[in-house]
Amino acid sequence: MFFTKEEKPTILIVDDAPDNLTIAREILKNIYKIKVATNGIKALSIATASPPDLILLDVIMPQMDGYEVCKLLKHQSKTADIPIIFLTAKSSIEDEEKGLALGAVDYIIKPLSPPVLLSRIHNHLELKRTRDLLKNKNQYLEAEVARQVKEISLIQEVSIVAMAALAEARDNETGLHIHRTKEYVKELSLYLKHKGKFIDILTDKNINLIVKSAPLHDIGKVGIPDSILLKPGRLTTEEFEIMKTHTTIGKNAISLAESMLKRESENFLQFAKEIAFCHHEKWDGSGYPNGLIGKSIPLSARIMAVADVYDALISTRVYKKAFPHAMAVSIIKNDSGKHFDPVIIDAFIALEKNFQAISIQ
Incomplete structure (x- = not known):
């Protein structure tokens, strides 16, 4: 809350005694805009409809005392931050402690001293300005951090897509394969997390990165000669x-x-590095390039292996026809514990209909 020279902060005075309202108004009218309420119900209505900058609140009032009014104001988000100063003849320490505990910022004993009242109001308005400034700065910083995180995420995705496009440019069959395998990896990762598997690795953040990285699994094919990469037959x-x-x-x-x-x-x-390097490793150690065995193969690569092989089986290639979905599932199931991690194959079997739906998109 910031005021120009022309603006005056608004003070709501709440008191059931007309004389007290008149005294407070006379003290403040040349400096502040004044609103008045003669009971707690009216005060709540005024404060909610158009929140003032500060409230001077009597304690002893009929129907609803000042403590109850303060409590209700502090429980509404629209009025919770309004500074409340109690004005009262109740001078015991217990009364003051009760008012401050409810969220009031100050407690002034009647009869009112104009210099004291003006000084306290000025100080608390300045404090509120400072709090509002910090709050606005924090909100700006939070928004800026969120913007930068979003921008970094976008840069990451664009970088991965650009790199994956290199492989796609070499092989016109790669594009849909990249899209589908990414979706398979997402399905497997989310299912495994839901089932409580690999929870130390499959955090929301890591799943997001693994899925984003999946399109880079064959990025190395940019370095393979066309005579081999595009050969319409079995390789020597x-x-x-x-x-x-x-x-x-x-x-x-x-x-x-x-x-x-x-x-x-x-x-x-x-994760992109793990997937690119290890997605052809096999659970029993017969894969390449390093013959890794079992859990020594990174989880991201073990997930990618299932997605990659399934899509290769159900897709037409220059050297083979597409296999039916049921045959692809059977081949993969039979390789559980040999080519693939058995836990991931259990997930694949549970998700086979999802895989089939993705494969025909």
Whole structure:
């Protein structure tokens, strides 16, 4: 709350005695805008309809005393921040403590001393201005932080999409594969979290990053020659060895980008690197590039492996026809504990209808 030179703060005076209202009004009328109420009910109505900048509140009133009025004002968001000064003839410490405990900012004993009243009102209005200024600054800072977080998130997504587009540009079958596998990964991750699996890794933040990173699983294929990448037939042993290097190429490309970030352990490319490098590892250790076994394979890559293989099976490729959904599910189920993490396969089986729906979008 900020006032220009032309503005006057509004003071609401609440007292059932006309003489007291007249005295307070005479003291304040040349400095402040004045509103009056002769009982608590009217005070609540006025304060709620058009909140004043400060309230002078009598304690002893019929129907509803000042303590009850103060309590009700403090329980309404619209009036909770209005400074309340009790004006009363009740001078015991207990009475003062009760008023302050209810949220009043001050307690002035009648009869009123004009210098004391003016000084107290001025001080509390200044304090409120300061609080409002800090509140506005905090709100601005919170909004700015939220804006920057959103901007960083957008930059992350754009960076990933741009990198994934490199792989897509090399292979016209890649685009829909990237979209579908991302959706499969999301389904699996959310289901596993819901079932209480891998809760130390599958936080909301990490799931978001894993899903965003999924499109980069084959980014390394940009380094594979067209004669191998687009070959319309089975690869030779030598060609397959070259094809396998796309995992290392992908990891190295992401690591290069990662090295430019100041806080490697917290950056958004960590899962992308895991997925690109390890999504062809197998649960029984027969995969590549490092023959990792079981839980030594990063969880993000184990999830990606199921999504990648399912989509490869149900999709037409230059070297194969698409398999029916039921056949793809059967093949993947049979590889539980061999190619795939059994826990993730349980999730896949529970979600197979969701996978099928995604596959035909």
